[in-house]
Amino acid sequence: MSALLESWPAIWLTLKLATITVVILLLIGLPFAWWLAHYKGKLKPFFEALVALPLVLPPTVLGFYLLTAFSPNSYLGSLWITITGEQFIFSFNGILFGSIIYSLPFVIQPLLTAFSQLGTHVKLTISTLGISPIRGFLFIILPIIRPSIISAATLGFAHTLGEFGLILMIGGNIPGKTQVVSIALFNQVESLQYEQAHALSMFLLVISLVSLTLLYKFNRQARLFSAQQRHGALL
Template sequence: MLHANDIAAIVLSLQLATISTVILLIIGTPMAWWLAHSRSRCKPIFEALVALPLVLPPTVLGFYLLLAFAPNSPFGQLWLSATGQSLAFSFSALVIGSVLYSLPFVVQPLQASFEQLPKNLLEAASTLGADFKDRFFSIVLPLSRRSFITAASLGFAHTVGEFGIVLMIGGNIPGKTQVLSIALFDRVESLQFQQAHILAAGLVVFSLLLLSLVYRMNKPSSLSVVRPQ
């Protein structure tokens, strides 16, 4: 049976993943659009920065974020004066860290989709007087729908399963910063293997179902061949 702290960790993980995914889609969409169409010489540098969490150990990013979130740092002091609360070891810190660490899982699928859009459709719509907002919602969004689903799903799943960075900047505070991956580690550390099995199996099943759904939705539909009569 799950303990109350385990249920709280599951709820907190889902809240964190939902909020982070929404933020990632908001900031990741224009970022992916710029990377897909920019000819700036600095583009490879920005692409490398976006992809950095894919190769950087999460504890490294978590360490520098922890220094940035500390009450004696400029950013930490600004947050403290604005909210009256310390940023380090808070839910807000988990959101910021999750957004930064899951950024490539959202930006890269969208960038790849934007790069493959037929430019003649966008140019034709622009010639007919459609502004960027109209072109985005009437052409870009429908054609990139699958990529948006993939990006949201990967960002959500990666946030749910993240461990290193959330432990560094959030610690292990039940009901406040103890997410599902931290709760699993806590159960293993205290030799509560039955509860650990339940949490681990739940993560495996959740990840498998989510990825299966993404692959199924991205599977190209078969084209029926019409034979001449």
């Protein structure tokens, strides 16, 4: 337990990072996925590829590009320093931005699927009932796809917990500032502190397992629910 307490700053930082990442991703992802699901232009495959890109790209590649783009010598990096007065890389903001890009597909994909499966009839019903698109989105469409929102949030959260390469690249290894659990663990193993490493690994394992179990339990209920609906529709 004391071993776990020693790593508390890293755990706290990781949970904070994952939570803020998920919140921001949902705020951006919901409108973006809605737009992309209804966008029928030529660039659709390109946008879909862009969303899926972080899935296939090694995190270190992403990290490298972010590092060069936001280094204090670069235009973006110096702009950030002028606005906020602090450096973008090797800061919490830096790893937050990295995480958002890194976990983007895990949040957007389930939402995109949900919006695409919704079909046009829901949208048409909302409009013929005289309900404005914004109210319809907030009070009808979001509640309908709630199971998908929960899975998107859980996947995004769990995926951010396991982030390593990108954070190491862009955030470095500053305890209490950019040192997340996975990096702290690497440090402990490097310095042969196996007891702390065990505690931390177990903690990470349990959290991931619990969140995924909850996710699948919820999804199963949602599936059962829709199966009942289909059954009802057939009768």
